[in-house]
Amino acid sequence: xxxxxxxxxxxxxxxxxxxxxxxxxxxxxxxxxxxxxxxxxxxxxxxxxxxxxxxxxxxxxxxxxxxxxxxxxxxxxxxxxxxxxxxxxxxxxxxxxxxxxxxxxxxxxxxxxxxxxxxxxxxxxxxxxxxxxxxxxxxxxxxxxxxxxxxxxxxxxxxxxxxxxxxxxxxxxxxxxxxxxxxxxxxxxxxxxxxxxxxxxxxxxxxxxxxxxxxxxxxxxxxxxxxxxxxxxxxxxxxxxxxxxxxxxxxxxxxxxxxxxxxxxxxxxxxxxxxxxxxxxxxxxxxxxxxxxxxxxxxxxxxxxxxxxxxxxxxxxxxxxxxxxxxxxxxxxxxxxxxxxxxxxxxxxxxxxxxxxxxxxxxxxxxxxxxxxxxxxxxxxxxxxxxxxxxxxxxxxxxxxxxxxxxxxxxxxxxxxxxxxxxxxxxxxxxxxxxxxxxxxxxxxxxxxxxxxxxxxxxxxxxxxxxxxxxxxxxxxxxxxxx
Numbered sequence: 001x002x003x004x005x006x007x008x009x010x011x012x013x014x015x016x017x018x019x020x021x022x023x024x025x026x027x028x029x030x031x032x033x034x035x036x037x038x039x040x041x042x043x044x045x046x047x048x049x050x051x052x053x054x055x056x057x058x059x060x061x062x063x064x065x066x067x068x069x070x071x072x073x074x075x076x077x078x079x080x081x082x083x084x085x086x087x088x089x090x091x092x093x094x095x096x097x098x099x100x101x102x103x104x105x106x107x108x109x110x111x112x113x114x115x116x117x118x119x120x121x122x123x124x125x126x127x128x129x130x131x132x133x134x135x136x137x138x139x140x141x142x143x144x145x146x147x148x149x150x151x152x153x154x155x156x157x158x159x160x161x162x163x164x165x166x167x168x169x170x171x172x173x174x175x176x177x178x179x180x181x182x183x184x185x186x187x188x189x190x191x192x193x194x195x196x197x198x199x200x201x202x203x204x205x206x207x208x209x210x211x212x213x214x215x216x217x218x219x220x221x222x223x224x225x226x227x228x229x230x231x232x233x234x235x236x237x238x239x240x241x242x243x244x245x246x247x248x249x250x251x252x253x254x255x256x257x258x259x260x261x262x263x264x265x266x267x268x269x270x271x272x273x274x275x276x277x278x279x280x281x282x283x284x285x286x287x288x289x290x291x292x293x294x295x296x297x298x299x300x301x302x303x304x305x306x307x308x309x310x311x312x313x314x315x316x317x318x319x320x321x322x323x324x325x326x327x328x329x330x331x332x333x334x335x336x337x338x339x340x341x342x343x344x345x346x347x348x349x350x351x352x353x354x355x356x357x358x359x360x361x362x363x364x365x366x367x368x369x370x371x372x373x374x375x376x377x378x379x380x381x382x383x384x385x386x387x388x389x390x391x392x393x394x395x396x397x398x399x400x401x402x403x404x405x406x407x408x409x410x411x412x413x414x415x416x417x418x419x420x421x422x423x424x425x426x427x428x429x430x431x432x433x434x435x436x437x438x439x440x441x442x443x444x445x446x447x448x449x450x451x452x453x454x455x456x457x458x459x460x461x462x463x464x465x466x467x468x469x470x471x472x473x474x475x476x477x478x479x480x481x482x483x
Contacts, residue, residue: 019047022040022044023044026040099130100130108126136199136200137200138200139171143160143161143164145157145158145160162473163473170204170208172468173471174196175212175216175467176470176471178204178209178212179212179216179449180463181195182209182213183213183446184450186429186433188433189209192209193209213449214441214445215471216445216470217444217449219471219473220449220451220452220470222475222483223451223452223475224451226482226483227263227451227455228263228278229482230260230261230482231256231257231258231263232280234258234260234284234286235286235412236412237256237258237280237288237289238256238258238288238289238290238420238423239255239275239281239288239289239296239417240417240420240423241255241270241274241293242428244266244427244436244437244443245431246436246439246440246442246443247436247437251267251268252266252270252274253265253266253424253443254274254278255420255423255424255427256280256420257419257420257423259419260459261455262454262458263280265278266443266444266446270293271295272295275296282299284299284301285300286301286302287303287410288302289305289306289413289414289420290303290304290420291305291309303403304407304410304413305406306416306417306421307337307404308415308416311333311334313389314326314327314329314330314333317390321370321388321389323366323369323390324365324369325362325369325394326390326393328365329359329363332358332362336405337407337408337415339351339355339408340408346409346411349409352408355408356401359405363397366394370391370394371391372387426450427450430446452466452470453466459476461478
């Protein structure tokens, strides 16, 4: 039997029962005209769709957890039987403050002899304690180029350091800090201006902050070509895309990445046109992990589907449509993943075939619980025959069995597309904070600089150091050696 679908209620009204009564009356009342009946049936369908929306949350759809109504923090931890307490666990690497052998300042505190008995004393040692603090201040360096004059009156002026071209200008460390705050920490321009004015006493205009970002963008042209070439030759890539607001217009930010390299790319198009313009996937021959967005399948490579998406869709089919097969499939996918992890990422061919057989058996049972639409009702009609979400999911899992289960026989392939989703997640944070990009150029700057900072992090290079190197005219060694 299918799971009974929970009745929808609004206030004290049982909407589910009310809709059933309406549907019964529509079938029984023969006096209703065809036009009115069609309109009423359409309204019932619309209400069913709206009720389905009410039941969506982060566990059964792509809705982020932050949008869950009345979400209970820590509920997933309990649901999975995890008895660990919140916080650091035994054996984890701590971050306790360490004693500094070469302190910047030493202050000697002498004993107030008025507070101790009178007598003769000699100093025998010190008891030391350290306070780790920061000093935020403006540092002005004045360069004075020596001028020499010979007997004939000819003058010779020493050369200023590279980049020092104006009477007064901003330094590279300040530029790096400004770009770090703007594009790494996603602080809006006005708040970044406030920080420099309040903390450092340095006035910086929003135009200057944009120019710093633009300078970083220009300096990273070589990096972008290098990361594109590196991604093409990787064995496994993750791909994802998300909508971005550019001055009130919805555009798309695409991401192709793995655990070593990241490339972001903005484009007006979500599909194949943008993916080709990005320059990676048309030349890629490894395995591409994604969430089943159809344009990805146009590329001649192996594909692996994100099972985190499958688990959420199966949860919705079980909760809202009462599909028992969906619950069975959800449990089976989790079991396969657990066994694959125990087998160090790759099951034996025998074990894999047993799981494939069970996978097909669940889908066969699903054919009974979730049958295809009746073709007789659509005879003579043009276009695709509409299917329920549960039916579409069942057919997709059958058609893409190999791509869904690739993770259990290929050690490189993960169970989910979490790498791609994690890389792209901060883009949504930027949109929440700033609302939109003011221009497409701003989106391009964001994408290239974030690609650089994300890649540097994956190579254990802190973003601040990476930006300081960039403005000093140097790329990190792991990039430079690939030029």
